Structures are given as C-alpha cells and as structure tokens.
Amino acid sequence: MPYLYVKQKMARFNTLRNQILTIYIFVMTLVLLFVGVITFHIVSSLLKKNAEEQIQQTITQANGRLESLYKQLNSLTAQIVTDMYVQRTFLKEVQGKYLSFEERQYLMQVVNSYQTYFDGIQSFELYTNDYKRIFPLNEMNLVERVGVEWIQEIKKQRGKMVWIGQDPKSPHFFVVARQIRLTDHSFSSGGYLLVRVNTDYFQFSGFSEQKINNQSYTLVLDEKGQKIFSSLPAYLIHVLYVKKKEETDYMVVEQTSPLTKWKVIIVTPLEELIKGVDILKNAIILSGTFGFIIFFAFSFFLSTIVTRPILKLTKIMHGGRNGKLKLSPPISSTIEIDELIETYNSLVNDINHLIQMVYEKELVRSQAELKALQAQINPHFLFNTLDALYWSLIERDEEELAKFVLNMAELFRYTISHSDQDEWVTIQEEVEHIQRYMEVMRVRWGERLVWKINVPDHCLHVRIPKLLIQPLVENAVLHGIGNKTGIGTVSISMTECMEGNELLIKVQDDGNGMDEKELKNLKEKLTSKTVSSVKGSGVALMNVNRRLQLYYGEERELLIHSEAGKGTCVTFQIPKSG
Template identity: 25%
Template sequence: MDIFRKQQWRMTIFPKLIVAFLLVVAPIYGIGLMMNQLGEKSVSEELSKSLNSRVDFYLNSLEVENDRMMELLQQYIVDKDIQHAAFVSNTMSIGEWTETVQRIQDKLQLIKNSSLYIKSVSAHILTLKRTISSDATISDTLGSEYEAVASISKLRGVGKYYWNNRLFLAIAYPGSDLPNMKETYVLSVEINEDMMKQSLQNFSDYKNAGALLVNSEHGWSLGNRTDEALTRELTDYLRERPEDGSGEGYAQISAGKSSYFVAYKRSPTFGYDLIAYVPSAEMLGPIDKYRMLLWVMSFVSLVFIVAYSYWLYQLIRKPLHRMITGFRKVEAGKMEPMPLPKARDEFQYLFQRFNMMTNNLKVLIQEVYEQKLRAQTSELKQLQSQINPHFLYNTFFILYRLAKMQDHDSVIRFSQHLGEYFQYITRNGSEEVPLGAEMKHSRSYVEIQNIRFAKSRIAVDFSELPEGCGDMRVPRLILQPFIENAYHYGLETKRRDGRIAVTMTEQDGQLLISVEDNGERLTDADLRRIEANLAQQGADMEYTGMLNVHRRLQIRFGASYGVYVTRGEMGGMKATLRLPMPQSSDKSAEPTDAQDAKGE
C-alpha cells in the first residue's frame, strides 16, 4: 500500500510543479554558488602567490646578509693584528699590545656595524685563553660564548651553531683542522634575534599574521608570535610535511579553533625554514561575507520555495485531493456531494459539476440496481430449481436399490436422513442460510451416502469451522454438490480406502472451503476442461452442479470469489470455495436456520 501511494504521489501534478520550479531556481543558485567558489579559488591563488613572494624576498634578504657576514668573517680571520695577538704577543711591549687590542676591537666593531642582524662579534684567542669582544674589552679568560663555537676548530670554513636558543656564526684560523695543529683563535658572530623578530613583525600587513624561522633539527624557532599552540603546530607541520625536493610550498592548517594559510621555504645556507602564516579569516574575509550572503540567499530561497509550495498546495493540490477523495467515494458506492470551495475559480465549477454528476448517478444506479436485483433473483431461483431434481434422481435410485436388497434398517435410516435433507432444501425462507447450517446439511448428506457406501470403503473427514464463521450468510447448497461429485466421479469405483476431506481455513482475509478426494479417475484433460468451464462461463451455458455453485457465489460475493479446482495432495480433485471472511457488518438480522425451522 505504501509503495502504491508513493507511485501515485509521483504521478500527481503538485510534485511536478514543484520540480519544475526547482529546475528553474536550481541553475540560478548553482551559478551563484559556482561564481563564489571560483572567486574564492582565484583570490586564494593570488594571495598564495603574494605570500610566497614575500617569503622568497625575505629569505633572499637573509641569505644576502648571511653571505656578507660569512665574507667578513673569512676576511678578518687572517687579520694581521689578530695573528700578532695570537702568535707574538709575548714579544710585544705593553704599548704595542694595547694598540693591537684596540685595533682588533675596532675591527670587530666594524663587523658588528656592517649588519643590523649582528648582535656582537668576538675573537677567542686560544693561545692566550682570552676573548676580545666588540661590546667589551679583552677578558682575562675565554668568554662563555666560546662554549657555543668550541667545535669550529675541527671544521674548515664558517659554521653555524645553536646554543642556549642563540644563533652563532664562527670560523677558525685556517689550518686549525689539520692534524697536529694547535688551536690558535676563533672569530664568532652572534645573530641579533631582536632585530630578526622586528623584521618578522613587519613581514605581513594582515592582522594576527606573522612569520617564524624554525630549525626542526635543533628544536629552535624564532618569530614574533607568542602563541605556543600555533608555534607548535607550525613546527610539527614542517617536521611532518612530505618531502618533494623543492623545499617550499603552500598549505592550509588548523591551530586550535583558527585556520591559517601558510607559505614556507627552506634556507640551504642556514638550514632553517622560514614559514609565514596569515589567518584565513583575514585573507578571505570579503569572500566569507559573500558566502554568508549566499547562505542568507539560500535560506530566503528555501523560505520562498516552501511558501510557494504551500500556496500551490492550497490552490491546486488540496482541491484536487478533495476531488480525488470524492471520486474514490463514488467508486466505493458512496454518492456524497462535496462542499464547494470558497475561491471562485475553475475548481468551483468542477465541484458543482461533480455534485450534479453524483445526483444523476444516484438516480441511474437506483434504477439499474433494481433491475439487476430482479434479474439476479430470477436467475438464483432458476439455478436453485436445477439442484433439487438432480439430487432427487440420485436419492430415489439409492432408495430403490436398498429396497430391492430388502435392507429395511437402512431404508428407515435413509428415509429419515432423506426427509431432513429435503426439508432443508425445500424450506420456504431466505435463499441464504448460515454457513453452520450448510455444514450440518452436508453432514446429513454424508450420512445418506454412508448408507450407500460402507464407512470402511469411503471415509469422510470434516474440519472445524474457523471462529466467527458459523453465522456467515451464504447461498443454500454450495457444499453438498462437491461432496456428491467426490462420491460419484472420484470414489464410486474405489472398493476400499476411499477418503474425502472437507477442510476450512482462513487465508489473506478469505475463507477457503476445500473438498478433496483420493480418487484415481481424474485425468489432466478432465481437470483442464473443468477449469475452462469455470473460466468461460456465459449467459447461454447450462449451470448445473459445480458451475451452479460457482455462478451463485460470484453473484453473491463478486467476481473475485467462487470455485477453483486443482489436483489435491491425495491425488484426486481438490475443489476450493473462496468466500470473504465475515465482518461485523456481515452478521445480518435475517432469521437463522433454527428460526426458519420454527417458522414452518
């Protein structure tokens, strides 16, 4: 039923109108959504290019500064004053020593002033175990910074060192890395982190944007952001990013509740990564507004579609549904006029014509029904009259045989059952009787046949009627003809172990009464002939026996009921009477079989 309703709903006009409206609105909405997505993609690409360009420019600037600092260190590592202080200081007078130290300090200060990214420059003279710094005079011991660059003597060229979250560049006197060479002196430069932070602060004009210099290997990072969660997220991203060989890229990551666009590039000289980040909300702020407007438009469109659908429902669907309901009532036989709609439109005209049609149908149906009822009553009486003589011939023949055999007891019992039998079929009452009385009559008929056939030869089994079916009104003599056919055509030649089973079951709201025998005379051709006669009945056919019952059941209950024959499980024919299960309304107030008997 649910599937049928869904299919019926698909075929109505109302959903078609809604679908047509959506087909008009959906492309417009889709184009708007596509334009917003294309705009967002275009802006994102341009912003990513801009961010990547800034990263390249800033990193190139750092590379240039780094190269200049390394060149200065390589230039001054062979300075004569530093060499004199390291190698021949013990031959200098106090005045010469003082002037040499002053010249070294001036040169270190010159290196410091050459770049904003240099915090201090130191010359660690290992032969004297003393340090000369650009920010202080010569010390009595090696400065603490030497601990950061102590291993530079084992290398050739400039080295980079991360010590106590401080970045150093250092170079040892040439040849210090050779075997059997004593350590002489080392030049070191400490990078000014404050200046680098300040330059990173000016990296981007966006609010809450910034940049970080990260060395994942040493766990070192430098930037203008104090958000530890973001710093940790950026560091983890750089550590876990896929290696594609380019050392640079662009991505979108999440940190906490915020989303960021990041661009990164690796410095091969320093070995660190520069990563710049900008909040997505800052970069895509206007697009987010457009997206919000699109959602607002979507909501307004949805409200408009719902309002439009409801208006169509009230204007078209509701009147159509009322009219369809009215037609269904007409199909069910209820000719009820429908109230007219308030709107003065085409539906009001249709409702008026519908009410006129129902009134005309009432008159026509009343006339046709009376004519059909009279015709059916006449046909039923004709069919009923055909049964009595048919059975009368058989019973008098049996009585004749019993009398000829001088079986007086059987004649007495047979005459008693025969009297009850003809009393039932000749009773002046309704043509319909309770099903319980019909079953009782069939049992009387079986008793008559038991006199003709010994019980050991033919046994008859009756099942119990389903609950509530005893008072069901059915046409008279619908079961006995099938039991008679089983005796006459199925088991008459069977000498022993004959069996007839009368069963009553309920199935799918129908009452099925089956009469089955274990006769051996039924052929497939006979079965097909009987089925054809039941299916091809016509007005010019002579209805006797089985066809009689089939015709009367269809007249009484409708074309979907009647008699159906098959080959039974016992081998003989199985005739099934299909009747509707009784409802509460079926229990009419007509007199019962017992009341008919009292009225005689």
C-alpha cells in the same frame, strides 16, 4: 472564540491565489538568499586566496633574504677556518707546541680582519681541541660557553656550520659555531670557531617593508624553535597552536626554508583581508530587496490572472449545494482552464444522468428486496419442517434417521445463508460441514463410503470463502466413488508450504478416475473463464476455480491429476493470512 476567529482568518487566507503567491515568494527568497550567499562566499574566498598568495610571496622573498644572509655567514666562517695562518696555528697547537703571546695576537688580527666583510658580526672566539679558549684571553672554556650537547652537535657536523641560536650569555646575540678541520693533518679536528652575530642584523631582511598591511605580524623561528625575529604580540601566540585555522579570526601563513630549516610565520587578521566584502554585502542586500519588491508585484499580478477563472468556476460549483448542478459558461482563458470547464460541464451532465439512473435503480432494488423477503419464506418453511420431523423421529426412538434429518437441516442452513458476515468461514467450520455431508452420503452408499480428514489443529482458524472445499468433496463422492464397485475412500488433507506462509489443500479419491481425453476436456472448461456446471456436479468445479481466482488472484487455480482406474486428486494453495 479567539481560536475560531484565527481559524476563520486562516481559512480565508488558504486560497489558491495566496498559495501560488506564497510559493513564488518563498522560491524567490530562496533564490536570492542562495545567490547572495554564494556570491559573498566566492568573493570572500577570492580575497582570502589572493591575500594568502601575496603573503606567501612575501614569505618566499623573506626566506630568500634570510638564506642569503645564512650563506654569507656560512661562507665567512668557512674562509676563517680554512685560512692558512689559522690552519698553521691550530696544527701547531695539536702538535703540542707552545703558542707565544705574539702568535696569539697576530691570530686575533687575522680573524678579526674578516669582520669587515659582515656587518652583523659582534666578535669571534677560538677554542682548542680540549675546549680551552685561545682568544679572547680569559679562563672560560667551550663547555662553559655552549654546553656539552652543542659540542657534540658541532663534532657531528664535521666542519659544517652549526646554528646554536641565542647566546646563552647574552640574549642580544646569536651564536654560530664551526669545527676547524686541519687539511695538513688528515682533516682531523684542530679546534673550534664561535661567531657572535647581532640580533638586529636579521631585521635587515626587510620584514617591516614587506608587511601586507599595518595589522600583519611576523615571526621567524630557527630549527630548534628559538625566536630569531618577532613582531607578534604575546596575546596572539595562541593562534599558532590552533589545529583548525578556521576557528580563529586570523590567517596564519608559514613557510620553512629547506636550507636553513628556519620557519617564517605571518599572522594577519581576517578583517583586514576582506575589507571590500562589506561593500559587496551591502550591494547584495540592496539589490536583493529591490528584486524582491519587483518579483512580489509580478507574482501578485500573475497569481490573480491564473486564479480568476478558477474562482468563477468555483462560485458556479457552489450552486450545486442546493441540489441542482449548473453548467458553466465558456470563459476566455488558458487552454487548461477551458479544458477544466469543458470537463466540468461534461461531468455535470453525467452526474445528472447518473442521478436519474440511480433513482430508477432504487425503485427496482426496492421491488427486488420485497421479492427476496417473500422468497425467504420457503427456506424457513423447510427448516421448520425438518425440525418438526427431527423431534418426531426422536420421540419414536429413530435416532439414526433423526441424526440424518439433523445433518440435512444443518447442510441446508450452511448452504443457503447468504449474509455478508457468513461469506468467509474458518476451515474448522468448513470441515464440520464436510463431515455432515459425508454422514448424509453414508446413508446412500453405506459401508462403501470411507473418508479421512487430516487437518493440523493450528490450521483450523484460517479463514476461507464458504463452500470452497465441500464441492470438491462432493465431486469426488459422486463421480469418483459413485461409479466404483466396492469400497471407495475420499481423503481431505491440508499441509503448510512456502515456509509456512501458504496452505496446500488436497482432495483425493481412489475411484475410477479419468482418461487423458476426459481430463483434458475438464481442464479446458476450467480455463475458459466462464461459470457453467460441470456435468453431474452439485456445485461446479468451474465455479470453485473462478471463486478461488476472484478471492486470491488470477494466478491461483485448481490442479487436477487423474488416472483411469486409480482415482483423481485435486489440489490448490491459499495464503494462511486469508
């Protein structure tokens, strides 16, 4: 019961007006969703793009200030290692001369005087070529101070400044180093300069002033990946290692300086970048809801106007269930509805006329069936007579004549049967019919008639229209062998073609054949599209040709080849699928 109730409710809903209304609402909903999603996506993308450009500009400015500090530090260390007193002192050291305490003290004063040009410098350290410290005065050598790997890197740079990074001895300082190249000694190595720089000095780059908002975080890494400056909390470090940035809730923008090879990274929460999107989202939802209500009312009104005339016509058509179709009165509506009503009225008139015609034809058909039943008496009388004759000959031991009578009976039975089930037969049945026909013809022609049938076993099951081949055999016997003096042979063969999808059927005789004129006349009759008898044939070749086209298509036809005195060959192709 619940199922039937729901089904009835659904049937009431399944009206043209409701379908039009549903389609309108569905399309409008899709349009509103599409426009809303696209608008939201575009605005969000623009906000993200503008924020990213602003962050990129901030990074560029920060990198510029870092490069400026780096250049200042590079220039300062270059001035120190090329100072005349520093050069003379280290040349004396290379030459093996002893440096007095006073010389060391003056060297310290000269080097420390450069500290006033750079606020971030904590101290300077000088080392000899054999890594011994000149000042400050203690026993720590250069290997202990920075390690062998950094010494090799300093040598490799041949006088260029090397950023070592965080001081191995104190995390609050950065260390830079430079090899002292002696200008008066073929620019050979004279010693090493180490400079300690306060880590707080790089905060003067203004990262705090250049924040995009209060939730942005900055990280500066040197070429080796060591931290120079960071305001990034530890819990956000993983954001830097996510391959697809879309998978996080943060925008990560980074830039590497071509001069310092330092990388500046700014991490910003996405929600801070698209705060205005929430207002836009609410506006889209509100406008979409308002538009949906207006469009729903419009769709309901429009669907009612469109379907009202159709509903009236439907009610008139329902009146035809009692057996009488009524004409619909004109309804003032659209052109299409008027044409529909006019067509319906014309259809009603035609149907009423056809009903009368069918009634009259049924009367005629009933009379024809009665006559057909009466006409069936003659074939049955013929079959019964032949059957009685057959058994009479068997009793008299006239087996040859009895066989002849039996073949005649089977020929009549095969030919006269007209039921729909017997319209199509297998090739095996058609061949058996041909065999019986030839046996009957041998009674007339005797040993003059010879026939050969060559059909592969796997083709015997193919179905063809009844009497498609036998008339061709009959034509070959009567018009080919009948007019010939001496023994005549009729050959029936079948072969596969077209990759096994088609069957080529050939009926050939070695009779008198036809000259070109006779052959031309015969072909013209076959292509005339009219069914008439070919002179002297039992079943017309034109009939066979026409049936071939009706059953298998207009492109099918009988192909006839004949030469006077040599015989005639008739071929045609049919699909094996029947």
